[in-house]
Amino acid sequence: MARKRRSSAAESLKRRKDGEVSLSQVEEPDSDRRLIAIFVIFFILIPAVSIVVYKVKFADRVIQTETSIRHRGIVKTNISFQEILTEHSKATENSTTRHYDYPVLAYITPWNSKGYDMAKIFNSKFTHLSPVWYDLKSSQGSGLVLEGRHNADKGWIQELRSRGNALILPRVVLEASPSEMLKKKKLREKAINLIVTECKEMEYDGIVLESWSRWAAYGVLHDPDMRKMALQFVKQLGEALHSTASPRNNQQHMQFMYVVGPPRSETLQMYDFGPEDLQFLKDSVDGFSLMTYDFSNPQNPGPNAPVKWIDLTLKLLLGSSNNIDSSLARKVLLGINFYGNDFVISGDSGGGGAITGRDYLTLLQKHNPSLHWDKESGEHLFMYRDDKNIKHAVFYPTLMSILLRLENARLWGIGISIWEIGQGLDYFFDLFHYALLSHQNMIKRYLIRICHVSS
Structure with missing residues (x-):
């Protein structure tokens, strides 16, 4: 382009001397100047201004994403x-990459609305x-009703x-x-129809069903015949969802996740969900959300989910890890x-209960404890100790405790379900983005020593 401009200017000068300059030849240098001006505006000035505006508006985010x-x-x-307190909010907003190769299901609850925002920001770190x-x-009146629309x-879903x-x-x-529901064929069919219809009308990709803990509380799972009917209902619901096309892709079916609780002892009881149940449902269920938390309670204070207990649960369900x-x-x-x-943990009655990340940070700010x-x-x-001099013990996840469980899941070749993302720290x-390879060998050795996980 530069060569053409120099050639045109030399020719114009020669023609001026010869008295042969036309109107179009006189205007040609002005046209070149306009082209140069357009080039400068669109390819130099506008990008430069955009960079300045971005740095001013998002300076904090740029700083946070540069350091993992x-x-x-x-x-x-x-x-x-x-x-x-210093680091918890400095999450890298890289929502496009996920290094954890297995399924990751994240729950969001209306009573912890922060989860809705976290789901949007970190969408691609999750599969479900x-x-x-x-x-x-x-x-x-009708026997069954599906509430919650x-x-x-x-x-939010569109976003x-x-x-x-x-x-x-x-x-x-x-x-x-x-x-009532499990014994009556019409009620079972109605339950399945209500769920599948809701998925179609609301254009969901499927559902997560929680029923096992409810059935155990009702005593249904202690009866062998009722237990079989319960499993058969779950299987039929899964088959109905699998026979229904996904609203986003007609080539794929709706998905079905099923929530199961962990056994409470080293031997499986009649009401526990076990390996035979896993085998029976494996073709009808896309994922089993295993509730490996709530190990302790106010009457029996302690850790949320000890790694030995987690490992025992996985061995009861899946057998040896190798x-x-x-x-x-x-x-x-x-x-x-x-x-x-x-x-x-002091006094006669005990007490306390669940806390969110916000509650945890408040306790850290107030008491400046040693972890x-x-x-x-x-x-x-x-x-x-609180204002009444009553002693408390606080268990809350940290980066290290979560990474330990992620690595344990990776060693087993299983996925992750998170309860729930509105309660966590950013x-x-x-x-779920960084592989953290420098920690993996150390964590693996730790798990082998504590849980006897196969190497």
Whole structure:
């Protein structure tokens, strides 16, 4: 382009001398100047201004994304309360990459609305998102009613789908009386029809069903015949969803996740969900959301989910870690809690209960505690005394405790389910992006020593 401009200017000068300059030849240099001006504006000035505006408006985000949790050196056992208070909000907003290769299901609850925002920001770190919206209940008039559509947020779903590919599977809790529903064929069919119809009308990608714990509470699973009917209902619902096309892709079917609780002892009881149940449902269920949390309670204070207990649960379901069906294992989603517990450990009655990340940060700011790493459970905890001089023990997940469970799941070849992302700290999400290779060998040795996980 430059050569053409120099050639044209020399020719014009020659013609001026010769008295042969035409109107078009006189205007040609002006045209060149306009082209240069356009080039400068569009390719130099506008990009430069955009960069300045971006840096001014998003300066904090740029700084935060440049330094990962790995480089900040905060994934460790000897963490301090000051580091947590300083670093917890510095999550890298890289929502396009996920290094964890197995399925990741994240729950979102209406009562912790922060989860809705986290789901949008970190959409692509998850394969499935499950808003807790629905209950299937008994009804005097029609027998069954599906409640919860008023919770559904279509605008939020559309925004999620514009940002990533995570599937939307709302949770449905089966509150209906099982002694009625499971025994009557028409009620079973109606329950399935209500759920599948809701998925079609609301354009969901499927559902997550929670019923096993409800059935156990009703005593249904103690009866062998009722237990068989319960499993058959789950199987039929899965088959109905699998025979229904996904609203986003006619070549794929709707997906079905099923929530199961962990056994409470080293031997399986009649009401426990076991390996035979896993085998029976494996073709009808896309994922089993395993609730490996709530190990402790106010009456029995302690860690949220000890790694030895997690490992025992997986061995009861899947067998030895070095001799399992990998395709079946991949459908098991290890439950990871993003909440903690603040237990009262002095006095006569005990007490306390679940806390969110916001509650945890408030306690750190108020009491400036020393955090202790419990090797046996693989969790951090701290003690404090409240205004009445009553002693408390606080267990809440940290980067190290979560990474330990992610690595354990990776060794087993299983997925992850998170309860729930509105209760966590922002930088937890970085663990699903960074491989943190420098920690993996150390964590593997730790798991082998504590849990006897196969190498």
